[in-house]
Amino acid sequence: MSTLNKNIGLIGFGVVGQGFYSYLEENKEEKLLPKIVIKNNNKERDEVKAKFITEADEVINDKSVETVVELISDDKEAFDIVTKALKAGKNVVSANKKMIANNLEKLLELENKSKGRFLYEGAVCGSIPIIRTLNDYYSLDTVTQIQGIFNGSTNYILTQIFKDNVSYQESLAKAQKLGFAEADPTSDVSGSDALYKLLILTTHAFGKFISPSKVLKIGIQNITDSDIAFARENNLKIKLIASVKSNNNKLWLSVLPTFITNDSVFYNVDNEFNAVEVVSESIGKQTLIGKGAGSLPTGQVIYSDYKAPENYKYKYDKILSGKRIKYETQEFIWVYSDKITQFEKYIEEVVIINKSEGYAKVSIADLIKIQEELLDEKLSLIALTDEALKQLNKKYEFAYALQYA
Ligand SMILES: NC(=O)c1ccc[n+]([C@@H]2O[C@H](COP(=O)([O-])OP(=O)(O)OC[C@H]3O[C@@H](n4cnc5c(N)ncnc54)[C@H](OP(=O)(O)O)[C@@H]3O)[C@@H](O)[C@H]2O)c1
Known part of the structure; x- marks a missing residue:
């Protein structure tokens, strides 16, 4: 294939776009990128050996462009760009988790009809190569659970709270001052960003496409000083844990601030680092830990997608078996709150520690019903891992435990 045919069309030159460009420079490949599409022509930029333009169509319709690298922030505009590029037969690389989580089934159809391929490792946990790992190495194994810390900004915030x-x-x-959290941190602190990543991994590991609106998602924005004090007193930490697990062809998902014990693999995953733990029938538990965001870590993964072998595509092997799996919300979990008695009507069992403070067993389905209300009323709920529950039960065995019928 001639060099001419390997031209890149880069759309977006922000944090990740610049990281990607630096690897092209390092590998003396910047001549393959004659044009970069940006939005605002008046912005001051470092000098690069490319022409800045503002029309994405100009690179999508350029016959010499083989790969379109889409790295803009808006999900709807990104979907439009990726759709057009795949229809034009280009290879497409993207890192836009919101756009992908909301449209993966459609994107797959487009890819199947296209001459091009669609790769997006950078969309999930920055530098951690989890999509290709699931696609290539877990295709013959049955994954039973994936959980982890999928958002660097919230992990940085939670780390500082405890440190x-x-x-x-x-x-x-x-975190905002140091650039670890955006000026508008809503997508991160609300748990949405972690949820998008969880849904992408759910398709690769379990073959299911689930809409973000159907999943239990509680962010870290309502965490109170008393939640933090309770964690400290009990030698626990709070981490924002995204989780998907399956059993008997049923699948449960959640994104929840969670108390974890000091023997958890996530306990010392701090600052902007992410962690992904995969549990499978043949291998058991394996955990990948690495930088979850940032210009160079994410730029490197985008560069690897761009350089992927010519015939490499994601296989989506689990989609056939995924048809037998049912997404469920009828599962109980334990949650702590300093106002647990306010949730009386949803509680199956409760341990009251002091006045309104305690931890209770509630269903995921009920929590989904009240998650908006929790947000509006600034009520905090922290989930307990099985280990945290055991630890607390030992300490509070003489506390007031109540079974609701
Ligand atoms: N930041 C991270 O660490 C990270 C990690 C993983 C994944 N991601 C994902 O990667 C993508 C890019 O993130 P980022 O942090 O690099 O964003 P960013 O710093 O905000 O940069 C966005 C870039 O896109 C350009 N742009 C916006 N709308 C455009 C349009 N309609 N046409 C052409 N260019 C347009 C902007 O142009 P101007 O320069 O003119 O404003 C800017 O250069 C997002 O989907 C994000 O979720 C980011």
Whole structure:
């Protein structure tokens, strides 16, 4: 194939786009990128050996462009670009988790009809190569669970809270100042960003396409000083844990702030680092830990997608068996709150520690029903891992335990 045919069309030159460009420079491949599409022509930019343009169609319709690398922020505009590029027969690389999680089934159809291929390792957990790992190495194994820390900004905020003894608000302000959290941190702190990544992994590991609106998602924005004090007193930490697990052809998903014990693999995964634990029938547990975001870590993964072998595509091997799996919400989990008695009507069992404070068994389905209300009323709920529940039960065995019929 001639060099001319390997031209790249880069759309978006922000944090990740610049990281990707630096690997092209390092490998003396920047001549393959004659044009970069941006939005605002008046922005000051570092000098690059490419022409800045503002029309994405100009590279999509360019016959010499073989691969379109889509790295813009807006999900709807990104979907439009990726759709057009696949229809034009281009290879497409993207890192837009929101766009992918919301449209993966359609994108797959487009890819199947296209001459091009669609790769997006950078969309999930930055530098951690989890999509290809699932696609290539877990295709013959049965995955039973994936869980982990999928968002670097919230992990940075939670780490600072426990390290520096500060409140959620103080830690968020520091994260924004240092560039670890965006000026508008909603997608991160609400758990949406982690959920999009979880849904992409769910398709690769379990063959299911699930809409973000159907999944239990509680963010970290309502965490109170008393939640933090309770964690400290009990030698626990709070991490935002995304989880999908399957049993008997049923599948449960959640994104929840979670108390974890000091023997958890996630306990010392701090700052902007992410972790993905995969549990499968043949292999058992394996965990990948790495930088979850940032210009160079994500740029490297985008560069690897761009350089993927010519015939490499994601196989989506699990989609056939996924048809037998049913997404479920009828599962009980344990959650802590300093106002647990306010949830009385949803509680199956409860351990009251002090006045309104305690932890209770509630169903995922009920939590989905009230998740908006929790947000509006600034009520915090922290999930307990099985280990955290055991630890608390030992300490509070003489506390007031109540079974609701
Ligand atoms: N930041 C990370 O660490 C990270 C990690 C993993 C995945 N991602 C994902 O990667 C993507 C890019 O993130 P980012 O952090 O690099 O974003 P960013 O810093 O906000 O940069 C976005 C870039 O896209 C350009 N742009 C926006 N709308 C455009 C349009 N309609 N046409 C052409 N260019 C347009 C902007 O142009 P101007 O320069 O003119 O404003 C800017 O250069 C997002 O989907 C994000 O979720 C980011």
